[in-house]
Amino acid sequence: MGLKSFDRHKESLRDGREVYFDGERVADVTSHPVLGVGMSFAGIDYKLAEDPGHRDLAVCTDPRTGEEYSRFYRIPENTEDLLKRRELIAAGSRVNGGPPLIKEIGTDALFALHIVADHMDRHLGTSILPKVRGYFEACRAQDLGFAVAQTDVKGDRGKRPSEQHNPDVYVRVVDRREDGIVVRGAKAHTTASPFANELIVLPTRAMAESDADYAVSFAIPVASPGLKLIAEVSSHPGGNRFDYPVTTDLKMVDTVTVFDDVFVPWERVFLCGEWRYAGPLANTFVEFHRFTAASYKLPMCELFIGAAQLIAEYNGVANVTHVRDKIMELIAWTETTRGLLVAASMEHKVVPPGIAVPSITLTNIAKHHFARNYHLMVQNLQDIAGGLLVTAPFRRDWENEATRKYLDYYLGGVEGVSGVQRTRAMKLIRDIAASGFGGYQEILSIHAEGSLAAQRITILRDYDVKRCVEIVKSYLKD
The missing domain is CATH 2.40.110.10 (Butyryl-CoA Dehydrogenase, subunit A, domain 2)
Incomplete structure (x- = not known):
């Protein structure tokens, strides 16, 4: 027990x-x-x-x-x-x-x-x-x-x-x-x-x-x-x-x-047969699960940031403007998602029988923001890394003395970064952003925990748009 x-x-x-x-x-x-x-x-x-x-x-x-x-x-x-x-x-x-x-x-x-x-x-x-x-x-x-x-x-x-x-x-x-x-x-x-x-x-x-x-x-x-x-x-x-x-x-x-x-x-x-409650049960689960989903994705966002910065340094382009802009976008993507989750926790609603439900609007915006931008962030990471992301030699080429001496000599990055160091960084980026697993993650970003369309529908349904309309009408009175 x-x-x-x-x-x-x-x-x-x-x-x-x-x-x-x-x-x-x-x-x-x-x-x-x-x-x-x-x-x-x-x-x-x-x-x-x-x-x-x-x-x-x-x-x-x-x-x-x-x-x-x-x-x-x-x-x-x-x-x-x-x-x-x-x-x-x-x-x-x-x-x-x-x-x-x-x-x-x-x-x-x-x-x-x-x-x-x-x-x-x-x-x-x-x-x-x-x-x-x-x-x-x-x-x-x-x-x-x-x-x-x-x-x-x-x-x-x-x-x-x-x-x-x-x-x-x-x-x-x-x-x-x-x-x-x-x-x-x-x-x-x-x-x-x-x-x-x-x-x-x-x-x-x-x-x-x-x-x-x-x-x-x-x-x-x-x-x-x-x-x-x-x-x-x-x-x-x-x-x-x-x-x-x-x-x-x-x-x-x-x-x-x-x-x-x-x-x-x-x-x-x-x-069992109470058909009116099928939709509410499905939706109530999803609201908790989207909070979970956006929470577990944050470490992957951090991995993207670290990998982008490391390979930019190895490639000698860490101070190039467009590279810095892409890393800034990765940081903003990550911290916006995290901040929305914190806000969703703070603006929760307690419902019977006494359970705190994170803000539905903010949770769905967090999930939508992560998913809507995922492919762009993969593109940013791939762009910073370069073509060796998919053409770098495999481990056995590095284990073979006949080829390793050439690979280490020719594939090094900035001074002090060996070919094997740079290749291993490329392999990590390939593993998360240009592999079968990377493709799996891209599909998950679109479909897991509900589609982008489902999140947009939920945001519109939960948000009090009428309140905003009344604010506008208050300015239109004589």
Whole structure:
């Protein structure tokens, strides 16, 4: 009970879960040559709690019992809670080189479930909130890790769930039994699911009455019969820190998550047919998750700044005006995103049952500002680096004495910077901004945590434009 060590979490994943990668079923995700790296990467939340340098940030104490628990499980009640959560998310991403997300996304979902369940109980006379609280407290006591399956595969995106020619492209209830429900369908882009203990399923959109079978939310163990995870990773190469200094230890793993008639007991079902609440649950989760998303992206922004400055110095162009301008843009991009998150924490709203929700407008502007400018910042970094970014020789060329002497002689930068130093800096930039992983990050910036269009819609919907119109009208009175 209480905090779980990284080793205990690793052991808990050896439970017969059905995971596939590159055409084969994976016997053990913790020891697989590729997924095993992803498992170690995803487990950073557990490692932070064990690290003396991060323990004060990563661990909370229950004042009633004295029990220690992960800060991710602290339900935010005020500005300090939100700022600490943001800081912890950024710390994990900074230590890891990328977002771990094994507790972040799951607790985002649980906060949203508390809010929507409370609203349902007060308006429908249901008893969903006690189930959510019971599940939350059990997970906290066991320090479980989560994945969240929200994005349905969708099929024909011009049609509603109930209008699809294939009825299973949205997850749906196919049977209601005395002891629970049976669900069928598939979700896409489920992050870190092979390394989670629990899978929380949420609706992906608002529903109509005809879509009631698709208005479903529940939680199940990842080893549940009928649950199948088909995994892909953001980068395959590994074990070569010279050519892949970031992604050797960074494997972002996402799955197509298949529900092949999976049984869910009623005590784990949070939404089943209440179609009016599908949209609010989806949106409430996203508002927490966009705050998480912008928080974990900040260390990558810092990496861009440091890499741009270092390679500019190695190339001898650090004082060139257009280079300084590009580095300034990287700094402004980073600090604007960070400042918006701090402001969102300070301008939070407390909603029943007593949960602090960061400012929806400011959170969405932070996420939109990061994502809208991501490709431009990649361009800035690539422009400063130069063509060796993609043509620099590989590690084995440097290990071969017949070629190394030429490479070191000809590929050096300013005086005192050897060819190998400059090449290694180029390799790092290539790894994050001109590789398969770099492309993955560019796609994430557009689509992860909701599209740019979704953020713009949310900003317009949440902001009080009428107040501004009234201000203008006040100047137009005689």
